[in-house]
Amino acid sequence: MCGIAGLYHLTTPKPVDPARIERMIAAMPHRGPDGQGVWTAPGVGLGHLRLSIIDVAGSPQPMAASDGKAMLVFNGEIYNFRELRAELKGQGAQFHTDGDSEVILAAWQRWGPDCVTRLHGMFAFAIYDVPSRKLFLARDRLGVKPLFYAPLSDGSLAFASELKGLLAHPLLRRDIDPLAVEDYLTWGYVPDHRSFLAGVHKLPAGHTLLLSHDHPLPAPQPYWDVSFAERRTGRTADLEAELLHLLRQAVTSRMVSDVPLGAFLSGGVDSSAVVALMAEASGDRVKTCSIGFDVGALDESAYAQQIARKFGTDHRGRQVSPDDFEHVDELAAMFDEPFADASALPTWRVCQLARESVTVALSGDGADEAFAGYRRHKFQFGEDRARSFLPQALRGPLLGGLGAVYPKADWAPRPLRAKTTLLSLAGTSEAGYARALSILPPELRDTLYSPEFIRLRGDYRAEQPFEEMMRQAPGRSGLDRAQYADLKFWLPGDILTKVDRTSMAVSLEAREPLLDHRLIEFAATLPEALRLRRGEGKWLLKKTMQRYLPDEILYRPKQGFVMPISQWFRGPLAESARAIGSSAALSRIGWFDSKRLSALAEAHIAGHSDHGRVLWQLLMLDKAIGRLAS
Structure with a gap:
């Protein structure tokens, strides 16, 4: 895991001052404590910070291709690099290192921009092609690794793994985008279609950007998407066997490391499944870690210890107080943009614990989005059924009117919050799901804003791009479209941002096997009844893991990190x-x-x-x- 930064002149290929690149990477030292490097040429400069994981003694970056015709800076891991290396070697490629970075360069020289379709992993990288003088930027399919970029007033484009890297450039404007504030007040984070600073962009997940001198900044190009439009058929037992194969493949491919490796273990279904499959694949004891709270209602450590005993892991637990408010400033500084997911605090704590004994940790993130594991999926499914019984023309005025006058009950469980349910049912499926996912609905946000902000915001509402994404989603049902939005909007904006920043803050590489794109593509084709059955989310995943995990782990109420x-x-x-x-x-x-x-x-x-x-x-x-x- 690393940090990257660079500059590329879109107009005249002016000289790039290496000191400027050095300042950009120096702003992110936590992303690469094991080494750094800078390379410049007319019109381009690349910088790299290294956290050594694969080929620890070799693979310094920026890295040149074997023939010197391309330069790379890379953040992430390519899990199928050995298979690609063998394929490319058979086609004449030469390799001088044992790592995955050189494989990316050879793949670029063989397949050009299409190389990303061959890469299985998490990545954000930049390749400068010397003969064509083009710069190629790419981000992995699900958006595990971040990449920010911004055009500057001198005609150059700056990019970096974190906004910190861009902020180190003196030409970056620091004007806050008012629409980003509207987005943030709605979701609790700034989604990937926007940045907190006007003029700064995030390369979308599953997209690439190919830059040329003397050409205007192009739009990012997609190379991957997930479709919920198809449905698998066949026996449940066969689908279960296929799922188990994909799970094993995803976990074992992420266990390749030349440094100590372990796993986060919360005692929930997802992290327990990952640990079970790691234990099955490893001849050594798996290193696991978890944190508990000194408040019983928040503490899951007993479940984590149960799984640790079952699979004989080398387990480390630590109890912390949920009163970590004294670290608020430190936490806020990790994210650069405002970020209000309070579970970032305990996530950071478990990353700190893990880093004491390992450099790489596998997590269970992604299964809820892919297999319909959130309670909101159950509500969405039920509300869509209710909507089908009453036309929108009647629902809107009737239920919307009732919802407007019904008293607000924040203290109640969601099924008993009649105001929330009535307002959700009054709207479309997309509007209802946006309301379920948002922190502040529009009628409450508007009470906080000044007249000046209302003027600046204009007709824009944060729900608009989310609802449009759902409407355009390749799917058959409201549940399909909700999960699609989770994977494309919520996951990279909230969950993966949280894990990347908190893990990299302590120089820990976090890997997400349940976000293997082949696993995600499989889950999207499952019939609804194999995702959500009789109110039980992740149904097929839980059934598959029954051979490994006890029912009290698989079927207990879901509990997340709560502060x-x-x-x-x-x-x-x-x-x-x-x-x-x-x-x-x-x-x-x-x-x-x-x-x-x-x-x-x-x-x-x-x-x-x-x-x-x-x-x-x-x-x-x-x-x-x-x-x-x-």
Whole structure:
């Protein structure tokens, strides 16, 4: 796992100052503590930070192709590099290292931009092709690895693994995009179709970008998508066997490492499945780690220990207090953009624990999105059935009117939140799912904004691109379209951003076997009844793993990393909540109603309402704005 950065002149190929590239990579030292390198030529400069995983003694970067006609900087891992190496060697390619970086270069020289379709793994890389003087940028299919880029006023394009790398360039403008604030207040993160800073872009997952001198900046080109439009047929037992084969293949391919390797183990279905298959494939004890909380309702450590005993892992656990609020500044700084998923704190904690004994850790991320494991999938399925009984022309006025006047009940479980359910049922399937996934619905967001922000935002609403993605999704049902949006919108924007930043903050490589693209493609073709059956999500995955895992692991209620942020804002962070209304950073941009923010905080502190998540969002936004001004 590494960090990359670079500059490429889209117009005149001016000289690139190596010191400028050095400053860009120096802003991300956590991504590569084992080495760094810079290469420049007329019109281009490439920088690399290395966290050594494969071919530890070799494969320095930037790396030249064997004939010197291409240069590479690469962040990630290619899991099928040995198979590709053998294929390319048979076609005349020569190799001087034992790693995967040189394989990417040879694949580029053999197949050009189509090389990405041959690569199985997680990656963000840049290749400069010397004869054509073109720069090729690529990002993996699911967006596990990030890549930011921005055109600059001198005619160059800067790119980096993190926004920090771009911010180190003096020509990068620091103007906040108001539409990104609308997106962030809705979702709790800035989705990949936008960046917190105006003019900065994120290369979308499954896309490439081919740049040429004397040509304008082109649009990214897709090379992969997932379709829910087809349905597998055949016996359930056969599909189960195929799924098990894909799971084994995904896990074992990610166990290749020249440095210590382990796994996160929460005791949930997904991480337990990964550990079970690692134990099956390994002759050595698998290293696992988990954290527990000193609050019983939040603690899953007993389940993790149960799995560790079952598979004889070398397990390390640590109990932490959920009162980690003193690390808020440190956490916010990891993300550059505002990021309000509070589970980032415990994720960072388990990454810290893992890094004490391993350099690579496998995680269980991705199965919920692929196999319909979230509770919201069950609600979406049920609400779509209810919508089918009543035409939109009747549902909208009737249920929407009832929902508007029904009292809000934040404290209740979602099935009992009649206001939320009525408003969801009143709209389309896409609008209902957007409401389920969002933190702040539009009618509440609007109460926070100033008239100036309302003017700047115009007709845009954060739900619009999400709902359009669902409408255009290759699928047959509302559940299909919801899962598609999860994989393409929620996963790279929230889950994978969280894991990348918190793991790289401690120089740990996190690998996600359940996001193997072949596994994702298979899951998308499963009939709905094999994903969600009688209210049980991930049905086929759980049935497949019954040979490994006990029922109390497979079928217990889902529990994720949870932090008591509402309690924090009524206790140790109460003054921070009160300060949000008068925050210098938020006041400076003038986009919020400060009196409304203060009233929100006081109502929460007094216990009249639960605004914990909103206050957390505002606090993280405040800190992100403040860092830009520093």
